[in-house]
Amino acid sequence: MLVYVIRRLLQSLVVLLAMSALVFVGVYAIGNPVDILINPQADQEDIERAIKGLGLDKPLWEQYLVFLQRALAGDLGRSFAFNVPAIQLIVERMPATLELATAAMLIAIVLGLPLGLWAGLAPRSVAGRMIMTGSILGFSLPTFWVGLMLIMVFSVHLGWLPSNGRGPTTELLGVPVSFLSWEGLRHLAMPATNLALFNLALVIRLTRAGTREALLQDYVKFARAKGLSDARVVGVHVLKNIAIPIVTVIGLQFGSLIAFAIVTETIFAWPGMGKLIIDSINVLDRPVIVAYLLVIVTLFIVINLLVDLLYSVLDPRVRLADART
Amino acid sequence: MSFPGETPSRDAEVAAPAVSARPGVRPVLAPGEGEETPLRRIAADFAESRLALAGLALFLAILAIAVLAPVISPQNPYDLAQLDVLDSRLEPGARSGDGKQVFWLGTDDQGRDMLSAIFYGLRISLGVGVSATLCALALGLALGLAAAFLGGHVDTLIMRVADIQLSFPAILIALILLALLGQGIDKIIIALVAVQWAYYARTVRSAALVERSKEYIEAATGLALPASRIVFRHLLPNCLPPVIVVATVQVAAAIALEATLSFLGLGLPITEPSLGLLISNGFTYMLSGKYWISFFPGVALLATIVSINLVGDQLRDVLNPRLQI
Amino acid sequence: MTEPTLKVDDVRTHFFTRRGVVRAVDGVSFEVAPGRILGLVGESGSGKTMTGFSIMGLVDPPGRIVDGRILLKGRDLRALSAAEWQSIRGNRIAMIFQDPLMTLNPVLRIDTQMIEAIRAHARVSAQAARERAREALARVGIPSPDERLAAYPHQFSGGMRQRVAIAIALLNRPDLVIADEPTTALDVTIQGQILAEVQRLCRDSNTSLVWITHDLAVIAGLADEVCVMYAGKIVERGTVDEVLDRPLHPYTRGLLDSVPSRNRPGVPLRQIPGMSPSLVDLPLGCAFRSRCNRATETCLSEPPLYALGGRHVRCFHPIHAEDELERESQ
Numbered sequence: 001m002l003v004y005v006i007r008r009l010l011q012s013l014v015v016l017l018a019m020s021a022l023v024f025v026g027v028y029a030i031g032n033p034v035d036i037l038i039n040p041q042a043d044q045e046d047i048e049r050a051i052k053g054l055g056l057d058k059p060l061w062e063q064y065l066v067f068l069q070r071a072l073a074g075d076l077g078r079s080f081a082f083n084v085p086a087i088q089l090i091v092e093r094m095p096a097t098l099e100l101a102t103a104a105m106l107i108a109i110v111l112g113l114p115l116g117l118w119a120g121l122a123p124r125s126v127a128g129r130m131i132m133t134g135s136i137l138g139f140s141l142p143t144f145w146v147g148l149m150l151i152m153v154f155s156v157h158l159g160w161l162p163s164n165g166r167g168p169t170t171e172l173l174g175v176p177v178s179f180l181s182w183e184g185l186r187h188l189a190m191p192a193t194n195l196a197l198f199n200l201a202l203v204i205r206l207t208r209a210g211t212r213e214a215l216l217q218d219y220v221k222f223a224r225a226k227g228l229s230d231a232r233v234v235g236v237h238v239l240k241n242i243a244i245p246i247v248t249v250i251g252l253q254f255g256s257l258i259a260f261a262i263v264t265e266t267i268f269a270w271p272g273m274g275k276l277i278i279d280s281i282n283v284l285d286r287p288v289i290v291a292y293l294l295v296i297v298t299l300f301i302v303i304n305l306l307v308d309l310l311y312s313v314l315d316p317r318v319r320l321a322d323a324r325t
Numbered sequence: 326m327s328f329p330g331e332t333p334s335r336d337a338e339v340a341a342p343a344v345s346a347r348p349g350v351r352p353v354l355a356p357g358e359g360e361e362t363p364l365r366r367i368a369a370d371f372a373e374s375r376l377a378l379a380g381l382a383l384f385l386a387i388l389a390i391a392v393l394a395p396v397i398s399p400q401n402p403y404d405l406a407q408l409d410v411l412d413s414r415l416e417p418g419a420r421s422g423d424g425k426q427v428f429w430l431g432t433d434d435q436g437r438d439m440l441s442a443i444f445y446g447l448r449i450s451l452g453v454g455v456s457a458t459l460c461a462l463a464l465g466l467a468l469g470l471a472a473a474f475l476g477g478h479v480d481t482l483i484m485r486v487a488d489i490q491l492s493f494p495a496i497l498i499a500l501i502l503l504a505l506l507g508q509g510i511d512k513i514i515i516a517l518v519a520v521q522w523a524y525y526a527r528t529v530r531s532a533a534l535v536e537r538s539k540e541y542i543e544a545a546t547g548l549a550l551p552a553s554r555i556v557f558r559h560l561l562p563n564c565l566p567p568v569i570v571v572a573t574v575q576v577a578a579a580i581a582l583e584a585t586l587s588f589l590g591l592g593l594p595i596t597e598p599s600l601g602l603l604i605s606n607g608f609t610y611m612l613s614g615k616y617w618i619s620f621f622p623g624v625a626l627l628a629t630i631v632s633i634n635l636v637g638d639q640l641r642d643v644l645n646p647r648l649q650i
Numbered sequence: 651m652t653e654p655t656l657k658v659d660d661v662r663t664h665f666f667t668r669r670g671v672v673r674a675v676d677g678v679s680f681e682v683a684p685g686r687i688l689g690l691v692g693e694s695g696s697g698k699t700m701t702g703f704s705i706m707g708l709v710d711p712p713g714r715i716v717d718g719r720i721l722l723k724g725r726d727l728r729a730l731s732a733a734e735w736q737s738i739r740g741n742r743i744a745m746i747f748q749d750p751l752m753t754l755n756p757v758l759r760i761d762t763q764m765i766e767a768i769r770a771h772a773r774v775s776a777q778a779a780r781e782r783a784r785e786a787l788a789r790v791g792i793p794s795p796d797e798r799l800a801a802y803p804h805q806f807s808g809g810m811r812q813r814v815a816i817a818i819a820l821l822n823r824p825d826l827v828i829a830d831e832p833t834t835a836l837d838v839t840i841q842g843q844i845l846a847e848v849q850r851l852c853r854d855s856n857t858s859l860v861w862i863t864h865d866l867a868v869i870a871g872l873a874d875e876v877c878v879m880y881a882g883k884i885v886e887r888g889t890v891d892e893v894l895d896r897p898l899h900p901y902t903r904g905l906l907d908s909v910p911s912r913n914r915p916g917v918p919l920r921q922i923p924g925m926s927p928s929l930v931d932l933p934l935g936c937a938f939r940s941r942c943n944r945a946t947e948t949c950l951s952e953p954p955l956y957a958l959g960g961r962h963v964r965c966f967h968p969i970h971a972e973d974e975l976e977r978e979s980q
Binding site: 136148 | 376489492493494496497500501504577581584585588589590591601604608611612614616619620623626627630631633634635638
Binding site for chain 3: 217218219221222223224225226227228229232236237240241244315316317
């Protein structure tokens, strides 16, 4: 088990390094680093100074090392638009995005698992078919359009929920969160639901497919042959088997949620990382773009690593494999 | 990977042994009796779901609209000479200022007939989505087959790149590529291809690896058929079912992704407005109640994606031998 | 005469598929007395496994039992409600499946899977159930049962897993055990051990056993009575000695002849010509007709199962003693 963990850690580090090299190449070698890193509105003297300061006159490999050094120290350039370190901007916005993504994930799991189980146990029933059709819709509807419709219905026509911004925040373990207040929840409701939709459909479909396949397995027949109640057969035997792949997919999807938050945040003006990147792309605030890329890549690699480890803990066949060999 | 459990589709070269029978006694299995080609069976299975048939019908209708758009549109919405700004923001069903046209779905802020804009938009959205998918399919097919057949380092390299790419959400990759490459229809297609190819490569590779070790390939090799013939006439047809399912789903995903990117302002330029851009144009008017500028293009987009997903869903169930009786 | 533990009377289990009706079990009848072992022999597709599932009430759609009676100690199983079935399965009838790797849930521990089988039918504490499970494992010859209880299925060898499956089947001292090819996937030596275990356990507790297999050698050493199945029907039924030494049905004769050890060295192996029929597209009359060298016009109508010399056979031209002599002299 320990061997596995160490191996995965090393793998992750390699991927991280490779991605950083890619970003570096994209910025320094392909793009014009002068445009990307130095504020185009600076005058010639400042530009010259900045070039020397950033070491842009040195050979490429040296620049890469400097780049890595700075990145590890947390220095990823200064935003043109806000004139603060890019990394600071991103760290400021991260809690908002994480809150949104977590809320969406919870909605997807809490609603998706039971609905998917139901649809898998009774696929040809009216409820089962409706759930499946609903999931196809949830899966096909483009996130941004649903967001617009939600605003139209709940903000414009009914006036129940606010259509933009985040509610007031309070500190929880040092992190600003907004879900602890009613006002905060009101602001969180629509964006979280919007973001959750795709994943909800995914969880429903996965659970349904997993349940249907599990029911065909021999161990289910054997469990019934032992005279176990249907509740136990489904609740223990089937559920434990399908939980493992579903949990891992959900875990991986968390990263996807953070990415799709870009769209949701734009529509609902939610002050997270996603909105930041879109705004930055629009004003060509490149240091922020670079910083965002690196942070997101790191985040993803960490998520993938955690999910892999989680999988190996949950599945006894993987966990105990080393014990036998 | 799963495949039709039937005998391979084209194996005239590997004949079944004839059943010998005593004269006067009817043999139990007469050759050629009760045959149902896989294609006919798939079509029959597919037709069992009325929903899927409806989806197919809807998709064909949309396809027809897209192809015939220049012919059936009441107005060419991109010919500035035909537009009258005084006709802008009219409600659905209103008449134009000169009384000559009825704007069945209203007009946008430039006086464009929404119906025509939607027809043209469908054309572009569908065109981009389908061509991107076909390119990705071709690329993925080639790389997947190469990985399966050449094995070794080529295989490892291709699969590593595919894995890494698949662990990042599509929107992120597309976003980065477009931020680097800029706008334009070819750049969008490049981004869409870059996002999709890995699905095909992985699917084809798994299918090819499993099929390669099956006996009918050994038999064909034993008959000293040339490698190209083995690949194209024997291997490929049996690898296709899972690829077809992936492709169907991916077309919908590509269309949705392009719409999202256009909505965010990163996609197609204004000169070639897809449905996403139309929706984004109408965003600002949502809050003042002029919903039709975003709503109807959204419905069109929805119809396209849902119909494709319905078809794809049924295809996947039909082509999965494990769920068959 | 004591009531038979199991009485199967003209049971038919049909599958209603798009291609047609598959008559997997088509009029099967037999009885098993307490403590006796019945062998159900046939090739794949003969309907023997489906017969086992029919008795257990585990036939899944699109199949269902369309006719016949199944009596367990006089009780009509087909009339049971779902709740009654749950109390009977694993309790009064138990089943052992062919592949224990797939039948034991891979993500649950052995003790979980055994304890739940006990607690589903009796109100005992988890502690007491665990004790019983431990004893059961010891009884089937598994060493250090306490460690084994905490293990997962994949940590066992094939033979061990099958022993666990047998232990589970016998946990609640059922009246009847149905074993569906439990030793097919095992080494011959392990197979011998398992067979001996099972025989001993059944004799000790007077449990009836239906052993489903395609392997005649297993039947020869294990069973008291044997039924030979072909294309969903029983074609011969009698005691093991009678059927294996003096087979009446040409199919049984063919099966016996094709066992390699019964052939003389240097002479080509004898086979039954042709292939077993598709159950959707059964030929007219006797299902074995096209492969039989004794078939005549009479065989175009379906032969009934009738009594002949103390046992039963389904054939218009059963093999008699004179034919035997003729065969020996060849």
